Amino acid sequence: MNIKKCKQLMMSFFVLTLIVTCLAPMSRAKAASDPIDVNASAAIMIEASSGKILYSKNADKRLPIASMTKMMTEYLLLEAIDEGKVKWDQTYTPDDYVYEISQDNSLSNVPLRKDGKYTVKELYQATAIYSANAAAIALAEVMAGSETKFVDKMNAKAKELGLTNFKFVNATGLENKDLHGKQPEGTSVDEESEVSAKDMAILADRLITDYPEILDTASIAKTKFREGTDDEMDMPNWNFMLKGLVSEYKGVDGLKTGSTDSAGSCFTSTAERNGMRVITVVLNAKGNIHTGRFDETKKMLNYAFDNFSMKEIYAEGKQVKGHKTISVEKGKDKEVGIVTKKAFSIPVKNGDEKNYKAKVTLDKDKLDAPVKKGAKVGKLTATYTGDDKDYGFLSTDVSGVDLVTKDKVDKANWFILTMRGIGGFFSGIWGSIVDTVTGWF
Template identity: 30%
Template sequence: MMLRRALSALTLLGAVAAAPLAHAQTNGLTTPARHVTIMDGASGAILFCDDCNTPMPPASMSKLMTVLLVAERLQSGQITLDTRFPVSENAWRNGAMSDGSHMFLELNSEVSVRDLLRGAIVVSANDACIVLAEGIAGSEQAFVTQMNERAQALGLTSARFRNVTGLPDPDHVISSSDLARLTRHLINTYPELYRIYSEREFTHNNRTQQNRNPLLGAYTGADGVKTGHTDDAGYGLVGSALVNGQRRIIVFNGLDTMAARRTEALRIMSAAFNDFSVAQIAAQGEEVGEAQVRLGSRRTVPLVAQNNIIIGGPRGVQSALTASIVYDGPLQPPIAEGQVVARLVVEGPNFQTQEFPLAAGRRIGKANWFSRAWEGLRLTLFGG
């Protein structure tokens, strides 16, 4: 039997605490951009989703994964910022001699990882990405294999990478929500490296190029992250800003012009801070209710949040939300502590219902023989 017990309305929710969420809110913003995600940086809660889980061609925004792997190799000591890699003919022809973004690397020259990283991050240099991939993994395709393996390990289930640059390939895709998760991981794990994303220009071989991120210098607190453009994908952006101690991450794609990307970047980032909010229902391990137990050593079992339970969405919506504990019950013992036995369902007007697992807060064994016999007799005589 499915049991539901309503909790108090969510009008007194506390402040946010860090914990990832993957649930989507679908109201509160209209934009011509496609595949839109707004994420709270602290919690990972998705505050707005418009087709955010559909794989899309990310163009140069996929270089975030390329950079992440380089960061991990730096952290492990496999390479250093002073390590120098040669510029192969492949990197030269498909980077410096191509129509795409590049940092004018010279064939057969050697370039430091420090400069290659800045080229990849600040000016989206395709040649830099290929040189890094070949230097680390031996070939671009070997590095791509590592990118895909890392994406799966991070839970980025929509990601399928076919190159290190984001150049057009029908099988090179990732969702905007997974791009937001990737960005959050990069920001939180490698804050020193992430600072490079705020640099406004980069000079190499006496050529200075500008960072194309339209948020930098135009939106207070903006410090990254990455633009993207191909004919198939349109103009897109992964953006992030830190304002009054709160971080928001936005991702969108599919606009027709660079000017439209700038306009929507500023508008969506403004909405991310002004029109959306997050709230915590319960901290990890906090008791949120109890469930009935039949023929157990106790009649009830406490239910605790398996993770921090955080919701996000348009401001004003949360005051009308309700939360209910739902489970198939009464529960049958034995019940192990930490076993997921129920779920918390949060719902309300203009809000996409969200569910969160609840675990048993203690072990519940079977009742003794006398209690079981008495319960059997009771059910026989009076029904249950």
């Protein structure tokens, strides 16, 4: 080998060594950037009030969600109750379909009599606590007349709530093949409801925000169906993380489990400690078939409560530097102050307070008079500037706080607008004169 070739080989070896040396720390940094390892096909964790994502894994991938589907059924029921379209004491008598499903002992169910009368309240509790499938279908029929029509309502509501990766095919989350050949029209026997972990977090957030009373029921560890009657039966909650159950975790007060052959072990939880409410979702958790979803959820909750606390970034009614006002067209005032509608707090990692900066997103650059006091003009969120991995926020619809107008601005009358026009005209002339004269020297 001649000296020239030897030098070339040595140079190549040096460059290769340099590249490997540079890449090795990067690989370690990338691995270190994931704070926890959740053993599931997909997972996400958020702080509820701000929508701040604390952990995410394959969160945008649409996957089967099993009985967590019932969270949408519960949302639509609580909405119907709130709007007066359905009443808690309203009664329902099972049709052939609901009766047949209720007698299937291979599914989670409370047996219903064919000639029985059941209140909406009873069916709701059976659905939310025991994940009773026939009870969920019964509620669908109460609200929409049929499960087929109810599925349309589910998908429409999902879109309205801001979900983007979803497909609801029944009211229960069962695989359609388990519905005795009577699955909703327009769906096939081999389908089941599929939603991304991120969308499930959005649904959970809206459910407990819009109807916090859901937690009064979802937090019941065990109760009885039709207590004191011949049909009395125990209804234990499948959420084993509730107080008094085998996987008890301090602060957990909801929300919904789910499992099918294709979905695996799934769980949407929510827990609150020290003024911070966290929502977690795991899809197809691995490990022990009975406790795997709770083990993986515990990892996320431990990480959240051990490392984060709520910090107020801006108080209610405060202006944000660089965005204190917004222009107003044809108003008595040419601009109006904008402030936070409510206090803006986010979960901040311990010792990391200085790495969070305010981020303002305005709906438009200027407003047209008249402008009402308290009119929404944008959103205030926050960006992270530190070295740790940042997952951002859940979505623009549920993240941060609104920025609103501080005062009202009436529309200017014709005289004011005319005088402004004249002033602008002469201001323009004067500016031209100044520019011309300046050019002489």
